[in-house]
Amino acid sequence: MVPLENYLALSAILFSLGVYGVLARRNAVLILMSVELMLNAVSINFVAFAVYLDPGKITGAIFAVFVITVAAAEVGLALAIVIRLFRNRATSNVDEAAIMKW
Amino acid sequence: MGAEQAWLLAAVPAGMFVVLSFFGRYLPRKGDFLGVLAIGTSFVLFFFVLYDFLHTGETHWPIVKDIKWSNIGDFRLRMGIFVDQITIVMFGVVTTVSLMVNIFSVGYMKGEARYWWFFAVLQLFAASMLMLVMADNLLLLYISWELVGVCSFLLIGFYWEKRSATEAAKKAFITTRIGDVGLLIGIILLWKATGTFNIQGIIHQAQAGEIGHTYLFVTMCFVFLGAMGKSAQVPFHVWLPDAMEGPTPVSALIHAATMVVAGVYLVARLLPLFEVADGTLVIVTIVGLVTALLSGFMALTQTDIKKVLAYSTVGQLGFMFVALGSGNPSAAMFHLTTHAFFKALLFLAAGSVIIGTHHNQEMDKLGGLWKKLPITGTTFLVGSLALAGVVPLAGFWSKDEVLHASRSWDGGWALIILGFAAIVTAFYSTRLFVRTFLGKPNDEHVYEQTRETGLAMTLPLVFLAILSVVSGLVIFHGVGRAIGFPGGITEFVFLDQPERYHVDWGLAGGSFVIATVGIFFGAWVYWGGSLARSTRMAEFQPGVYTMLQHKFYFDELYQGVVDRGVLGFSYIVSWFDRYVVNDTGVDGSAQMTGYTGFLLKYLQTGKVPNYAMAIALGVVLLAVAGLVTRG
Amino acid sequence: MATEVLWWIFAAAIVVASAGVVFSRSVIHSAIFLIMSLAGVGAMYVFLTVEFLALVQFLIYGGAVTVLILLALMLTRTSVTGLPDKVNGAQAPFAAVVALGLMAILIGVAVGTDWPGNVSDTPANIPIEQISEKLFIDFGPPFMIASVLLLVALVGAIILARQEEGE
Numbered sequence: 001m002v003p004l005e006n007y008l009a010l011s012a013i014l015f016s017l018g019v020y021g022v023l024a025r026r027n028a029v030l031i032l033m034s035v036e037l038m039l040n041a042v043s044i045n046f047v048a049f050a051v052y053l054d055p056g057k058i059t060g061a062i063f064a065v066f067v068i069t070v071a072a073a074e075v076g077l078a079l080a081i082v083i084r085l086f087r088n089r090a091t092s093n094v095d096e097a098a099i100m101k102w
Numbered sequence: 103m104g105a106e107q108a109w110l111l112a113a114v115p116a117g118m119f120v121v122l123s124f125f126g127r128y129l130p131r132k133g134d135f136l137g138v139l140a141i142g143t144s145f146v147l148f149f150f151v152l153y154d155f156l157h158t159g160e161t162h163w164p165i166v167k168d169i170k171w172s173n174i175g176d177f178r179l180r181m182g183i184f185v186d187q188i189t190i191v192m193f194g195v196v197t198t199v200s201l202m203v204n205i206f207s208v209g210y211m212k213g214e215a216r217y218w219w220f221f222a223v224l225q226l227f228a229a230s231m232l233m234l235v236m237a238d239n240l241l242l243l244y245i246s247w248e249l250v251g252v253c254s255f256l257l258i259g260f261y262w263e264k265r266s267a268t269e270a271a272k273k274a275f276i277t278t279r280i281g282d283v284g285l286l287i288g289i290i291l292l293w294k295a296t297g298t299f300n301i302q303g304i305i306h307q308a309q310a311g312e313i314g315h316t317y318l319f320v321t322m323c324f325v326f327l328g329a330m331g332k333s334a335q336v337p338f339h340v341w342l343p344d345a346m347e348g349p350t351p352v353s354a355l356i357h358a359a360t361m362v363v364a365g366v367y368l369v370a371r372l373l374p375l376f377e378v379a380d381g382t383l384v385i386v387t388i389v390g391l392v393t394a395l396l397s398g399f400m401a402l403t404q405t406d407i408k409k410v411l412a413y414s415t416v417g418q419l420g421f422m423f424v425a426l427g428s429g430n431p432s433a434a435m436f437h438l439t440t441h442a443f444f445k446a447l448l449f450l451a452a453g454s455v456i457i458g459t460h461h462n463q464e465m466d467k468l469g470g471l472w473k474k475l476p477i478t479g480t481t482f483l484v485g486s487l488a489l490a491g492v493v494p495l496a497g498f499w500s501k502d503e504v505l506h507a508s509r510s511w512d513g514g515w516a517l518i519i520l521g522f523a524a525i526v527t528a529f530y531s532t533r534l535f536v537r538t539f540l541g542k543p544n545d546e547h548v549y550e551q552t553r554e555t556g557l558a559m560t561l562p563l564v565f566l567a568i569l570s571v572v573s574g575l576v577i578f579h580g581v582g583r584a585i586g587f588p589g590g591i592t593e594f595v596f597l598d599q600p601e602r603y604h605v606d607w608g609l610a611g612g613s614f615v616i617a618t619v620g621i622f623f624g625a626w627v628y629w630g631g632s633l634a635r636s637t638r639m640a641e642f643q644p645g646v647y648t649m650l651q652h653k654f655y656f657d658e659l660y661q662g663v664v665d666r667g668v669l670g671f672s673y674i675v676s677w678f679d680r681y682v683v684n685d686t687g688v689d690g691s692a693q694m695t696g697y698t699g700f701l702l703k704y705l706q707t708g709k710v711p712n713y714a715m716a717i718a719l720g721v722v723l724l725a726v727a728g729l730v731t732r733g
Numbered sequence: 734m735a736t737e738v739l740w741w742i743f744a745a746a747i748v749v750a751s752a753g754v755v756f757s758r759s760v761i762h763s764a765i766f767l768i769m770s771l772a773g774v775g776a777m778y779v780f781l782t783v784e785f786l787a788l789v790q791f792l793i794y795g796g797a798v799t800v801l802i803l804l805a806l807m808l809t810r811t812s813v814t815g816l817p818d819k820v821n822g823a824q825a826p827f828a829a830v831v832a833l834g835l836m837a838i839l840i841g842v843a844v845g846t847d848w849p850g851n852v853s854d855t856p857a858n859i860p861i862e863q864i865s866e867k868l869f870i871d872f873g874p875p876f877m878i879a880s881v882l883l884l885v886a887l888v889g890a891i892i893l894a895r896q897e898e899g900e
Binding site for chain 3 (some may be wrong): 014
């Protein structure tokens with residue numbers, strides 16, 4: 001079998017790519033996609049830890065189910081916000097939504 | 103009803119204080135009859151206590167009853183009453199004088215604003231003083247002590263619409279407070295050394311030598327500071343003459359029964375401690391002598407009849423302290439008793455003069471009132487003679503006892519100074535009477551409208567006059583026996599050294615000569631209402647006269663100290679507050695916050711990616727920090 | 734042995750697809766790459782012998798979520814033809830540094846840590862009944878709360894995205 005470290009390293013790469021996307025990209029929808037990458041990285045970690053280290057092996061999978069559920073809810077809401085933003089300001093560029101300051 | 107229930111004496115007026123202060127203004131006659139009733143009840147109860155006390159027998163004295171008050175850690179605090187001979191004497195004095203003052207006030211305070219409040223505070227005043235004299239522990243004593251102070255503050259400042267009255271009330275309160283702090287320190291020091299507040303317990307431990315010598319000396323000096331403040335001894339005497347701003351019955355109460363004698367009582371109660379602490383008695387004696395002498399001189403130049411009486415009280419308290427300093431509490435308590443009667447009489451008579459002449463109390467406006475005020479005049483004469491120490495009035499016997507006691511100091515210096523003070527006393531009391539009641543009226547208008555006062559006022563005068571005449575006689579063994587005491591008052595108060603009173607003819611004769619000299623000299627100077635002789639005396643030594651008029655510059659000295667010292671210090675403090683605390687501390691920190699906020703607000707770009715970057719950076723830095731510290 | 738080779742291929746595919754998500758200039762391309770990446774993760778679940786989860790991953794992520802994202806992209810397109818001048822914000826280089834640092838730390842910790850003994854020498858092969866038992870009995874309350882969360886998100890999304898009168 002593939003060792004646990006491999007899964008963890010894969011998850012780390014996936015997560016860091018997601019971080020880069022969130023921080024660097026300007027498009028709101030793309031930021032959301034990057035967040036999905038990060039969430040998937042976390043799910044891989046959960047399942048891998050459960051399968052390798054937990055005798056019951058199930059809890060990680062349950063967690064992943066919840067992560068997927070919450071991610072679905074989050075995507076729904078966030079996209080609603082993006083659409084709202086686009087309708088009000090005719091852009092989906094987060095750099096231009098900068099009135100939250102002094 | 104026995105002596106163990108003596109607390110009722112204080113409880114009844116205290117309860118009436120609550121009733122009167124809440125409902126007094128709605129009651130018919132504003133509740134004055136309730137006040138008289140309450141203090142009258144205490145007066146009657148006193149006789150029950152006295153009867154029970156005398157019948158319990160000497161072997162069971164003192165009568166003690168206490169209850170558990172509270173536990174603080176391992177410390178058990180018990181509160182209770184302690185009734186011995188001194189307490190009984192004080193009970194008699196306080197209830198009698200308070201009753202007379204209450205009855206007198208019905209006439210004197212008629213129609214005044216806050217009539218009910220006056221009577222309410224009178225009840226609290228009497229109650230706290232009664233509590234003070236029966237407290238068996240220093241804590242309860244201190245509470246009552248402060249209550250007495252508060253009551254005097256309220257009553258001296260009774261006419262608070264008058265600025266001078268509020269000033270006098272503040273002066274009385276603050277001056278006595280300086281002493282009270284000393285007393286509090288003393289009590290704390292005694293508790294620290296003995297672990298108890300119980301007076302008798304402390305005395306036992308001190309007599310067993312369990313308290314260090316220097317420690318006890320310092321402690322007792324602090325305690326005596328409290329007594330000095332309360333009893334208006336030099337240099338704390340300044341508040342008492344100003345206290346004349348209060349209504350005259352209050353002056354009578356303060357001077358005779360409640361406020362000022364508390365100091366004498368305190369020293370008498372703790373006298374065993376003073377005796378153990380070598381050297382404190384000398385201080386007590388010297389303070390008493392200085393006070394007796396200085397106050398006599400200060401009384402000489404006063405023209406307000408109440409102020410003359412005020413200084414005479416200061417002086418007589420000095421006499422009492424000399425007796426205490428000589429280790430003779432029975433003489434002090436005896437003088438306290440007789441003084442209470444004739445000084446209450448003098449003040450009430452002065453109050454009667456004030457009411458009779460429609461609020462005139464300056465000698466320059468009075469004079470020749472004898473015909474207009476026969477009862478007041480007669481009783482005033484009795485009081486003055488008792489004050490001067492004329493045989494066989496009360497003042498003679500007690501003053502004689504004090505003089506006798508003062509002989510215990512080697513060399514007779516105390517006796518000589520006291521004798522001289524007694525001459526001055528006789529002189530100014532003669533001056534007071536002659537200038538008020540004899541000679542030609544100084545102000546015809548005042549003279550014309552003068553009327554004798556009503557029954558509510560003259561009755562207490564007559565009663566007190568009788569007491570002033572006869573109360574001195576209880577010194578004789580036979581008289582004491584006849585009214586149920588085990589002996590004369592001096593034997594009663596200190597039974598452990600029964601010493602039957604013998605008339606010391608030499609001293610009595612000397613005392614008589616002193617009184618006569620003082621009276622005749624006073625009469626010679628002031629007879630007939632002419633001020634020619636006194637003016638010549640004043641001009642003979644104008645410097646001395648001015649000094650006396652300014653009462654030895656005590657007030658000026660204190661004012662100067664307050665102005666220079668306190669105000670100077672206040673100026674520094676205010677500068678510190680304004681520039682350091684306010685400008686630098688308060689405003690400075692606000693400005694600093696504002697300025698940093700002004701700078702840091704540019705960090706808020708409003709762009710979400712920047713904030714996300716901050717979060718990510720924080721996570722990375724935390725992870726690095728965690729790895730570094732884990733090693 | 735064959736499994737491991739297969740694993741490496743899939744892992745490389747995930748990394749490439751994810752890099753495509755964040756680096757490609759066109760958001761449409763990014764969305765396509767995202768589907769690939771999510772499918773790869775589903776394959777990872779198969780490697781981990783949790784087939785049920787893989788199924789869920791394909792259905793919900795690969796199906797529902799990506800469709801939703803594509804729909805959002807369609808609704809927020811500014812220009813049909815041209816790509817935006819700049820796809821990255823001003824802090825992109827800095828973001829790269831931070832992401833690389835984070836990756837170094839995570840991989841360092843994952844590889845450097847001495848994990849407790851491997852209990853999974855044999856494949857898990859968790860039966861689906863066991864998962865449902867766990868999910869609906871032991872995790873019953875969280876499951877219900879999650880359903881409420883979904884409902885709330887649904888209502889919230891509708892309210893936010895609704896065209897209001899006068900707009």
